[in-house]
Amino acid sequence: MSTISYNKSIELLYNVSSTNGFVASAENTSNYNRVWARDGVICGLAALASGDKKLIETFRITLETLANNQHEIGTIPSNVMINEKTTEVSYGGLAGRVDAVTWFIIGICQYAFHTNDNSLIVKYEVEIEKALFLLEAWEFNNKHLIYVPLSGNWADEYITDGYVLYDQLLRIWALKNYNSFKKSEKLALKIKHIVEQVESNFLPNSNKDKFHERAYNEIKFNAYLPCSFSPSGYKNQFDAFANSLVLMLNIGSDFVQKEIINFSFTLAQSTKLGLVPAFWPPILESDIHWDLLKDNCKYEFRNFPYEFHNGGSWSMVNGFFALGLLNHSEHEKSSIILENINNANAINEYSFYENFNTDTMAPNGVSNCAWSAAAAVLLHQAINNNFKIVL
Template sequence: MTQDSAPPRVEADEAAERGLPEALALLHACSTPDGFLASPTDNDNYRRIWGRDGAILALAALLTDDEELIATARRTFVTLANHQGPHGEIPSNVDPLTQRVSYGGTTGRIDADLWFLIGCGEYWRATGDQAFLAHLLPAIEKVRFLLGAWEFNNRGLLYVPLTGDWADEYLQSGYVLYDQVLYLQAQRTLAAIHCDLHGSPDHGLKERIGRLRHLIRANYWFDGDRIPDDAYHEVLYRKGLQAADHCGGQHWMASFSPSGYGYRFDAFANVLVSLLEVADDDQRREVDDFIATRATLDALPLLPAFHPVIQPVDEDWKDLQVMFSYTFKNRPYEFHNGGLWPMVTGFYVADLAARGREEAARRHLRAIHQANALAMEGQPWAFPEYVHGQALTPGGTRHQGWSAAGAIIGHHALAGCPPFRIDDHEA
């Protein structure tokens, strides 16, 4: 974690007032002729065009009336498509200057492909840019085919390897909820594109969308003792249900695999499953209560990546310690291991706003601005990657573009502009 011994802090009211213009300024700093950088900070490989980060920055840019930022969103997807792998892989990140392309570390990054599809669809829907769609359609179709192959057993859910998505230094793999919800939105995007191009719906794709939504609802929420008809694996589900008495009915399960279920609270997945219209109102209330009473702090109500924290005394700690690309980041309350994320919280603000919970949404948006205003290397408005889950000090890479995107997404959601335009009706 990067922190100062006595960092200057911006007062809460000033942070709220300056939060949006500061966030927009950072998005401009991330804007290049090739698309959005994850960060203009020259740290590790952040100063590159990223599939995942670029799409999230593009979602924020599309909510603004800023022509330069919207044009950068377009260039982001074109650059990613230009460096697509031979089987359809969208780069995890690419440096157009050196032509260095990464499709992942020890495994590929499945969510880069998912965010690419979603981002292309959102750009097209927001701008009506048919030339963009025509140009990128071959890349989109290759991603579509590849995602189908990653189902492996043709049963509707993607299998995600260890380190295969944004939690790339955390212990999570298998049928990961976060990726399934993005897969649902990606298929909605494909259906909307098909309907526009052909003037009629793709009935097979619409059936897949309905089936996937049902699979998510049936396999990731434990409540009561009934085994659903669409349990992916009945014995595995029964074992998971028996072990989930501490969290069943409180939040969505993070994942399952042949070795069992993952029971930690995955904040991003739980937010997306609501925002993308899979959860029902009772499930949303339970998750809201869990977030308010178990997962966030009153002093700075940002959502952690995962909860509870893996501690050195825990069984998972030994495996977590070897999960890193450059240096070990997941000490307790840092990075994915209980670190607090402005970006994830921005999507939660959008979810709360969509449900009319404006007071709660504004409270979390203020926390995003306060976090983004924290100082690193003696300078305020550092836009840290995350905030320490206990000390509330800034951590990770500074000037993180998607921390700014979280503030922009939250602000516009409260003004009635959600980050996702494509839904089941659009498809």
């Protein structure tokens, strides 16, 4: 099963390879037939893991497409569509996409690490520096955490906003990667400040200064870090992607990380798919945040309970969860997650669905979704060939 699934995943990555980079899906769906920053970089990480020269070249082209369409103020495109007649560049829909900037920097650096070729970093140093300056501006209060608008990242129809944990962690990862090349005391100090602020504001029992002391004192911390906070208080849903990054980046104490591992894996095993949901618990119509969730969609509402971001299960997210497990030598648990990712991707003759209803197992979103395949490739190579993302 593992070999077949791996080969099918590689096949899909070939199918989403275009002359301008990785597109989000092999389906002829307009919004997915584009080069996306986060999707493209995650597919690129899988390409690097695979060692496939053609896929790695597609990754390089993806990064160049993003860099060449950077906004003059530093914003990296959320997505780009290029055809014979025109180029359409989007920096976000209802709000700009903050994580496009950090994924771009991570992608450039990971390409350099794994190919032993720094040429893209040299070529796009100005673009990287502009992107980093923009992230600094997005702090607004110069206190080291970026402020993310509603719809400002991959969970673009969910309720997280303000100081979103996921985005702070991606920034730490991006800065650490870039500083491996720059060796800058200024960058090293910035990383230190951001980590301190994350640990002060998202971890329990912190005795350091908080952004929002009153809200911090009112929150009931669980066995994971809360997903976001803003002037209106904390949102305490479990964010699987963010907490996976906590495990990958070793944020907090060993105790905190063990708590996250135990909570996340137990949650995954309690579901029919054996996968950890993207956010948990799902927001129901009777919950306080339902109206915020219901109105946050540009076209049609998709975040029904247990679906999409609202408690849906994504192969892509589980790939990063299992990488976090591997970072803590949880090899057996990560292998179980890989098997469950492969089983999900194989539904309906390897349709590689975007996500699934965690309650019913029904598929949601587009089929032939590129980063569903990328998760399987990345994790397969990490488990079987010791491929390591540089953190």
